[in-house]
Every structure is written in structure tokens, then in C-alpha cells.
Amino acid sequence: MISKILIANRGEIAVRIIRACREMGISTVAICSDVDKDALHAQLADETICIGPVPSKDSYLKMDRIISAACAAGADAIHPGFGFLSENSRFSDLCKKCGIIFIGPTGDVIDRMGNKSEARRTMIEAGVPVVPGTKQAVASAEEGLKIAADIGYPVIIKASAGGGGKGMRIVRKEEEFVKLFETAGQEAKNSFGDDTLYIERYIEGARHIEFQILADNYGNVIHLGERDCSIQRRHQKLIEEAPAHHMTAELRKAMGEAAVKAAKTVGYQNAGTIEFIMDNQNRFYFIEMNTRIQVEHGITELVTGIDLIKEQIKIAEGRPLSISQEDVVIKGHAIECRINAENPLKDFMPCPGTVTSLHFPGGNGVRVDSALYAGYKIPSAYDSLLVKLMVHDNDREQAIRKMQGVLGELVIEGIDTNLDFLYTLINQEDFKEGNTDTAFVEKLLKDKKEMSKAV
CATH class of the missing domain: 3.30.470.20 (ATP-grasp fold, B domain)
Known part of the structure; x- marks a missing residue:
């Protein structure tokens, strides 16, 4: 049975997890950036470990520091919440490698379903209805232009590793495509460290x-x-x-x-x-x-x-x-x-x-x-x-x-x-x-x- 959980997140979801753990008799470890030392999740957890400076890439996305914190605190499991590393297959696999329970799916499943373009391909093979669009990631704006013309406008560009609306743009006219493709890719890279994109038909009134x-x-x-x-x-x-x-x-x-x-x-x-x-x-x-x-x-x-x-x-x-x-x-x-x-x-x-x-x-x-x-x-x-x-x-x-x-x-x-x-x-x-x-x-x-x- 799990006795101590490190919450690899912040804000209200970290507070939500802490409260559930408390009701289950499970000890909690909060992580925080230096700007979050006074945050509510850092105050409510049984233990709190500061893992880095403000930028997410130096704290809440820093896998090695989070794993080290879990090991130092004796946590036997990590709950990723949502956002940050919650859909990162490498993090899930790293937890397993270090003998820590990742409260979520395995890395290979995250790769298949957490990556949006891979998930589309999997669902097509399974016979689940999908929105018409690309089966593979789109390599370039030039390739995307050809695909969009075949699908028919409007189309929606989406980040393969995305979530929360990041790396997503609706394109209604061909002349807008290249700029919006590049903008979506840059936003996806900044948010998820992955600028891979795919394209679907945009369904109006959905x-x-x-x-x-x-x-x-x-x-x-x-x-x-x-x-x-x-x-x-x-x-x-x-x-x-x-x-x-x-x-x-x-x-x-x-x-x-x-x-x-x-x-x-x-x-x-x-x-x-x-x-x-x-x-x-x-x-x-x-x-x-x-x-x-x-x-x-x-x-x-x-x-x-x-x-x-x-x-x-x-x-x-x-x-x-x-x-x-x-x-x-x-x-x-x-x-x-x-x-x-x-x-x-x-x-x-x-x-x-x-x-x-x-x-x-x-x-x-x-x-x-x-x-x-x-x-x-x-x-x-x-x-x-x-x-x-x-x-x-x-x-x-x-x-x-x-x-x-x-x-x-x-x-x-x-x-x-x-x-x-x-x-x-x-x-x-x-x-x-x-x-x-x-x-x-x-x-x-x-x-x-x-x-x-x-x-």
C-alpha cells in the first residue's frame, strides 16, 4: 500500500490531492519553486521541498530534481496532477525505473494516447470514429498546406503533445496557414518542449x-x-x-x-x-x-x-x-x-x-x-x-x-x-x-x- 505521495504539481490540484491523501491516511510531500514557498499547497503538505527557481523548466518540469526529492523524502509514489509532467512518458518511465509508483498510465500508453497524432492513428486502427485529418505528424508548413487543401478549409492545427488549448490554431484561409502553423509550433515548443503538429478538419457549430x-x-x-x-x-x-x-x-x-x-x-x-x-x-x-x-x-x-x-x-x-x-x-x-x-x-x-x-x-x-x-x-x-x-x-x-x-x-x-x-x-x-x-x-x-x- 502507498504510504507517502509526492505531488509533482502546484495550485488547486496539488491542494486537492493533498486533501484526498489526508482522508486516506497517506503522507504528502509538496514540491515548489522559490516563488511558491508561501503557496497553499506548500503549507498544507506534511513536507515541502523547494526544487528550483520560478521558470517551470527549472522546477516543475525538472524531472531529475523531482525524482531526487521523492527519494530524499522516502515517497513511494508520485501524483503528477494535470499539466506539467502529467502526460510525459519519459517521466512515467523514470519513476518506474527508480522504483517509484507513477499515479497514471505507463509510458508506452502515454506515448500512444497522450501524443495526439499517435492517438488518432491508434483510434483509426481500432475503428473508433475520428475527425478527418492527418494520420501522421506534419513535417513542415509546406506539407501542411497541401494537406489542408485536401481536407478543405477551415482546418485546425493542433500540437501533438498538447493540452489546455496550447499550440492550437484555426485556419480559415490558405493565406493564413503558414503564419498560424509556425505560431502553433512555437507555442507548442514553449509549452511542452515538442513542436510536432497535426491537422484536422474544423467542424463548425460543434x-x-x-x-x-x-x-x-x-x-x-x-x-x-x-x-x-x-x-x-x-x-x-x-x-x-x-x-x-x-x-x-x-x-x-x-x-x-x-x-x-x-x-x-x-x-x-x-x-x-x-x-x-x-x-x-x-x-x-x-x-x-x-x-x-x-x-x-x-x-x-x-x-x-x-x-x-x-x-x-x-x-x-x-x-x-x-x-x-x-x-x-x-x-x-x-x-x-x-x-x-x-x-x-x-x-x-x-x-x-x-x-x-x-x-x-x-x-x-x-x-x-x-x-x-x-x-x-x-x-x-x-x-x-x-x-x-x-x-x-x-x-x-x-x-x-x-x-x-x-x-x-x-x-x-x-x-x-x-x-x-x-x-x-x-x-x-x-x-x-x-x-x-x-x-x-x-x-x-x-x-x-x-x-x-x-x-
């Missing part, structure tokens, strides 16, 4: 639907239902819901079976997410797999009652799944809003600074995942996510009303946030009626009248 899966070490794979993640800006999610409000029982069965098939095809282990794009005729296509816990995992926990972090740890300990597909029951409706330190009026420019005053909402069916506290100085070097505000109620209409209330109650002073903008989104009639797709935010931003309400 919904982004993802299925949460759990898989043990004995071939048992289940899904925990879906999340609708269509409300996005810059391909990064802002609002997520579980279940998807337009989902039928038949469609959920078909998509769930496809998700389980995808995971079984590669011998997947631990928690993961199969992501689909769905067109306006309810045809769905595999787009990628996230071989880690997701930012939005909390709303699945709210509607199923299953603690995903604890399940990850149990699977890593070698325990078989304690639940079957028939045991998974979705109750009510949950919504998550991501509160970020950014200014929507300035193209969502990040806004680091010091939190001078803070008040979190509460009440029945309200969950707040955050690492904020009054007086905390938000660094500029990391992701702008501050708070994951979640609500759960009997149905979607009541959940929306509850979210309207808690957004109005949340107070974060001293920095700019997207709080008012999210309130505007939640109050849109199209959102309330479920008339949304991945372009919903983009359309709203073009409406200056509506944008003025977000300040």
Missing part, C-alpha cells in the same frame, strides 16, 4: 463532449458519464457541465462504449478522459485522450459520488475496480465555472497580483476548489486558473440558478478576474436554453453590447 473513464490493472474499464465542455475561449474551457444537457440514453451508451473501447485498445490503466467532437447531427468523432486527471473532474464526482483522486491512488496500489458499469448512476446536474486571473476586455490578458480580499460562497451543493487565500501573491509565471467554482442540484435549471447565486457571492479583490464575464455567460438565454457550441464565447465577444455587460 459541441465538445468528453467521457471520464477508470481502468484498473486487470483489464476492467468503465466510464462515469460525460461532461459538456463546449464553452471555451482560445480552446480553453471556461464552463463545464455534467451530464450534457442534450444527451440521450442511446447516444450516451454509444459514446460510452466507444470511450471504453478506446481505453481497452491501448491497455489503459488509471483515470483518463476520451474527448469527442459532436456535430449538429449528433455524429461524434474522437479527437484526443487526456492520460491524466482533468481540471473539471469535480463535476463528475458531484453527479456520481465517486472520488476520482482516491480511485487513481487505489488503482496505482494495484487494487481492482470496486465498481462496475452498472454501479455508475448519474444523479442531478453539476456545473463548473473556471475563475481565472485575466481581463476579458483585453483579450483575456493574464493579471497577476496580490489578492487583497477574498470571500468564497458556500451552501448545499456548492464546491470550491482553490489554492487562494487573502494576501496571496499570484505569480505571473504559471497558469491563470484561480478557482474552480462548482454547483450541484436536482436538474440543469436549478443548477444554473445556483451558479448565478454563487458567482454573485464570490469576492476576489486586488486583481482582475473573469468573474463578471462568466456571470454574463451564465445569464445568456442561449446558454440557459442549451443553444451552445464551441464558438459560443467567440460569438458573444463580437457583440460589443453584450461585452459591455461583462465589466
Whole structure:
């Protein structure tokens, strides 16, 4: 059994993992950069080790220092959270080589599914429907131009090692292609150390639907239902819901079976997410797999009652799944809003600074995942996510009303946030009626009248 876990991450996900470990009687080790010494995760863990300076490449991405910290602290496992090294196959393999349990899939599975272009090829071979596009990584902008012409515009360029919307660009005209290809490649290299790209057809008016899966070490794979993640800006999610409000029982069965098939095809282990794009005729296509816990995992926990972090740890300990597909029951409706330190009026420019005053909402069916506290100085070097505000109620209409209330109650002073903008989104009639797709935010931003309400 695992007795001590080093959390190779920071912020709210590190805090989330620490709390789950505490409830399981497992000791925790936090790592931090020198600017994060006063961060909440560094204060809550049983032990904290500073592993380097502010830049991620010198701290949270420094594999040898993280492994050394784990060994020095006597940790028998590492939880990578999301982002940073969570989908790095070399890190997973290095943990195994050093006799440390990596709480996630094996390196070869990460390579097959964490690399987006490799995952596409694998799913095509498995017979899972995929968006038309390249089977291999695209070697150059010149090659990409030819491929895009064959696919037909608009196309979307994606980073093979990507996630969180990084290294992703929509191209609507041929003359834009080369510049956007180069921009996506540079962003991917800066974010993931890998500038490999692939190309897909861009499906207009699509919904982004993802299925949460759990898989043990004995071939048992289940899904925990879906999340609708269509409300996005810059391909990064802002609002997520579980279940998807337009989902039928038949469609959920078909998509769930496809998700389980995808995971079984590669011998997947631990928690993961199969992501689909769905067109306006309810045809769905595999787009990628996230071989880690997701930012939005909390709303699945709210509607199923299953603690995903604890399940990850149990699977890593070698325990078989304690639940079957028939045991998974979705109750009510949950919504998550991501509160970020950014200014929507300035193209969502990040806004680091010091939190001078803070008040979190509460009440029945309200969950707040955050690492904020009054007086905390938000660094500029990391992701702008501050708070994951979640609500759960009997149905979607009541959940929306509850979210309207808690957004109005949340107070974060001293920095700019997207709080008012999210309130505007939640109050849109199209959102309330479920008339949304991945372009919903983009359309709203073009409406200056509506944008003025977000300040």
C-alpha cells in the first residue's frame, strides 16, 4: 500500500490531492519553486521541498530534481496532477525505473494516447470514429498546406503533445496557414518542449463532449458519464457541465462504449478522459485522450459520488475496480465555472497580483476548489486558473440558478478576474436554453453590447 505521495504539481490540484491523501491516511510531500514557498499547497503538505527557481523548466518540469526529492523524502509514489509532467512518458518511465509508483498510465500508453497524432492513428486502427485529418505528424508548413487543401478549409492545427488549448490554431484561409502553423509550433515548443503538429478538419457549430473513464490493472474499464465542455475561449474551457444537457440514453451508451473501447485498445490503466467532437447531427468523432486527471473532474464526482483522486491512488496500489458499469448512476446536474486571473476586455490578458480580499460562497451543493487565500501573491509565471467554482442540484435549471447565486457571492479583490464575464455567460438565454457550441464565447465577444455587460 502507498504510504507517502509526492505531488509533482502546484495550485488547486496539488491542494486537492493533498486533501484526498489526508482522508486516506497517506503522507504528502509538496514540491515548489522559490516563488511558491508561501503557496497553499506548500503549507498544507506534511513536507515541502523547494526544487528550483520560478521558470517551470527549472522546477516543475525538472524531472531529475523531482525524482531526487521523492527519494530524499522516502515517497513511494508520485501524483503528477494535470499539466506539467502529467502526460510525459519519459517521466512515467523514470519513476518506474527508480522504483517509484507513477499515479497514471505507463509510458508506452502515454506515448500512444497522450501524443495526439499517435492517438488518432491508434483510434483509426481500432475503428473508433475520428475527425478527418492527418494520420501522421506534419513535417513542415509546406506539407501542411497541401494537406489542408485536401481536407478543405477551415482546418485546425493542433500540437501533438498538447493540452489546455496550447499550440492550437484555426485556419480559415490558405493565406493564413503558414503564419498560424509556425505560431502553433512555437507555442507548442514553449509549452511542452515538442513542436510536432497535426491537422484536422474544423467542424463548425460543434459541441465538445468528453467521457471520464477508470481502468484498473486487470483489464476492467468503465466510464462515469460525460461532461459538456463546449464553452471555451482560445480552446480553453471556461464552463463545464455534467451530464450534457442534450444527451440521450442511446447516444450516451454509444459514446460510452466507444470511450471504453478506446481505453481497452491501448491497455489503459488509471483515470483518463476520451474527448469527442459532436456535430449538429449528433455524429461524434474522437479527437484526443487526456492520460491524466482533468481540471473539471469535480463535476463528475458531484453527479456520481465517486472520488476520482482516491480511485487513481487505489488503482496505482494495484487494487481492482470496486465498481462496475452498472454501479455508475448519474444523479442531478453539476456545473463548473473556471475563475481565472485575466481581463476579458483585453483579450483575456493574464493579471497577476496580490489578492487583497477574498470571500468564497458556500451552501448545499456548492464546491470550491482553490489554492487562494487573502494576501496571496499570484505569480505571473504559471497558469491563470484561480478557482474552480462548482454547483450541484436536482436538474440543469436549478443548477444554473445556483451558479448565478454563487458567482454573485464570490469576492476576489486586488486583481482582475473573469468573474463578471462568466456571470454574463451564465445569464445568456442561449446558454440557459442549451443553444451552445464551441464558438459560443467567440460569438458573444463580437457583440460589443453584450461585452459591455461583462465589466
